[in-house]
Amino acid sequence: MTKKFFPVVRSVWAGLVLFTFSVFMICGCSKKQKAADNTAQKVVRINYQTGTLCAAPVHIAMKKGLFEEELAKIGQKAEYVNVVEGGPTLAELIGSGKVDAGYGLYATQLQAIENGLPISYTSGIHTGCTKYYVRADSDIQSVKDLRGKKIGVPGLADSSVMNLKRKLLDVGIGVTADNNEVEFLAYSSSDLAIALNNGAVDVIGAHDPVATRGELAYGFRKILDTGTDEKFVHEYCCQQFVTHKLLKENPEGAAAVTRALQKASAFVEAEPVEAARIQIENNLVSGDLDFNSKLLDELDFIPSRSLGKKTFEAAAKQLQVAGILKAETDIEKFVETGYIELPGVPDGYIYDSEKGEYIEITEPRA
Numbered sequence: 001m002t003k004k005f006f007p008v009v010r011s012v013w014a015g016l017v018l019f020t021f022s023v024f025m026i027c028g029c030s031k032k033q034k035a036a037d038n039t040a041q042k043v044v045r046i047n048y049q050t051g052t053l054c055a056a057p058v059h060i061a062m063k064k065g066l067f068e069e070e071l072a073k074i075g076q077k078a079e080y081v082n083v084v085e086g087g088p089t090l091a092e093l094i095g096s097g098k099v100d101a102g103y104g105l106y107a108t109q110l111q112a113i114e115n116g117l118p119i120s121y122t123s124g125i126h127t128g129c130t131k132y133y134v135r136a137d138s139d140i141q142s143v144k145d146l147r148g149k150k151i152g153v154p155g156l157a158d159s160s161v162m163n164l165k166r167k168l169l170d171v172g173i174g175v176t177a178d179n180n181e182v183e184f185l186a187y188s189s190s191d192l193a194i195a196l197n198n199g200a201v202d203v204i205g206a207h208d209p210v211a212t213r214g215e216l217a218y219g220f221r222k223i224l225d226t227g228t229d230e231k232f233v234h235e236y237c238c239q240q241f242v243t244h245k246l247l248k249e250n251p252e253g254a255a256a257v258t259r260a261l262q263k264a265s266a267f268v269e270a271e272p273v274e275a276a277r278i279q280i281e282n283n284l285v286s287g288d289l290d291f292n293s294k295l296l297d298e299l300d301f302i303p304s305r306s307l308g309k310k311t312f313e314a315a316a317k318q319l320q321v322a323g324i325l326k327a328e329t330d331i332e333k334f335v336e337t338g339y340i341e342l343p344g345v346p347d348g349y350i351y352d353s354e355k356g357e358y359i360e361i362t363e364p365r366a
Contacts, residue, residue: 044071044246044253045079047090047102050284053209053295054129054238056275057303058103059284061264070256070263078257085188091117100246101257105207106239106308107159107315113338114325118244120340122258123348124236124308125265127300128227130160131211133204133220135196140203142223144171147181152201154189159237160205163226166318170231176323193218208295209287227298235311236304247340255342259349262303263358266351269301303348306364309339 046067048058061067067078081099083090091112093099106121113119134140140149146168153160161184165175174181187195192204193214203223206214214220226232240261242254268275276293279285285292313335319325325334348361 042075043077043079044250044257045081045098045100046257047081047083047093047099047104048284049083049104051085051286052207053279053285053287053292054126054207054299055103055284056268056279056296057125057261057265057301059279059282060267060275061260063278063282064264064267066260066264067257070260071253074252074256076250076253076256094119094243097245099243100250101240101242101254103238103240103261105159105237106241106312107162107237107319108155108157109241110162110316110319111157111324114329114334119241120244120247120338121239121241121308121312122254122340122342122345123240123262123303123305124311125238125240125261125301125303126268127233127236128225129208129211129237129299130163130226131206131208131215131222132160132164132224133196133206133211133215133222134202135199136219136221138202138221140223143167144173146203147173149202150183150185150200152185152187152192152195152204154186154192154206156184156186158205160207162315162319162324163232163237164205164224165322165324166315167224167229167231169318169322178323193220196220208299209285209292212295227300234307235314236308239308239312251342252344255344258342258345262346262349263351265301265303266349266358268296270351270353272296302350302361302365304361304365305341305345305347309335312339 046058048062049055062080071078081093083093090099090102090104091109094117103125109117109119140146151164168175168182185201189206189210192206192210195201196204197218204214215222226237240258242257246254273289273293276289276296280287280289280292316325316331316334320327320329320331346360346362347364350359350361352359
């Protein structure tokens with residue numbers, strides 16, 4: 001009986017040891033897995049486009065190593081995702097988790113954000129870049145004359161539509177579903193000037209360099225320029241965004257890419273000729289150096305988080321009136337989640353060309 005008892009005890013004891021070791025290993029692996037999950041986002045994927053002149057800050061941040069520099073400070077890296085015309089849209093790339101951060105026309109994404117696109121904006125990057133033209137022989141003199149007109153645009157959700165609808169509201173022209181007094185027609189960017197010249201539309205809204213090239217080629221007359229119009233001159237058309245996934249898993253990475261793009265924008269503001277040269281030499285934008293640099297110089301590339309948020313809020317409020325955003329949407333909450341302040345990110349930067357240094361802007365921009 002005794003001989004039988006001790007093997008059983010030894011067997012039970014061995015089982016307990018094995019069980020305890022297994023639990024320890026599972027717990028240890030679980031902790032390691034949690035730690036790995038917390039540091040999994042080591043690469044930040046950033047969108048960029050070619051052929052877009054005002055995407056200069058992204059191009060500069062890529063080619064001057066600003067994204068890599070800011071991310072390297074926290075042990076992370078940058079990868080770049082090219083958004084190609086005719087391929088997956090930026091919203092589709094964000095929705096499928098292939099883009100973590102980037103830059104573009106904020107107003108184009110407002111409806112998508114309301115419908116669940118998981119991004120928030122973090123800084124205004126530049127103003128201007130959208131212009132509206134009529135033919136030289138047109139009887140249209142200003143936005144006040146657009147009632148009943150056909151307007152060609154790059155897309156029906158494009159910021160050129162959103163901006164013009166806001167301006168039309170100001171002058172009493174209906175843009176809502178119940179009272180729509182204009183017609184927007186979508187064309188590819190390359191076909192907009194042809195559509196206007198052939199009389200298919202009465203007006204076009206386009207972004208540079210397409211806008212100015214059409215003006216010079218066909219002698220179009222400009223009736224609205226968001227870079228100079230009193231309503232839009234201090235509003236940011238293009239802004240920096242990050243995904244909610246990046247914010248949750250890697251807020252330091254979100255802050256790093258925002259700082260990098262702010263610095264790149266400040267560089268473009270101070271060095272438009274050099275910025276244009278970098279774009280052309282790297283086949284990011286085609287064109288003439290003198291032409292491109294003059295267009296960049298016309299735009300305000302001083303970045304600002306505070307003024308970017310004011311832009312976002314002003315547009316959201318007015319586009320709700322226009323019926324673009326839903327009547328039941330709580331605009332205050334929409335702005336609160338759609339535009340955020342990241343720790344470690346200043347309001348903006350100024351680039352000192354002589355010293356080659358970036359100077360933080362700490363005070364909100366008026």
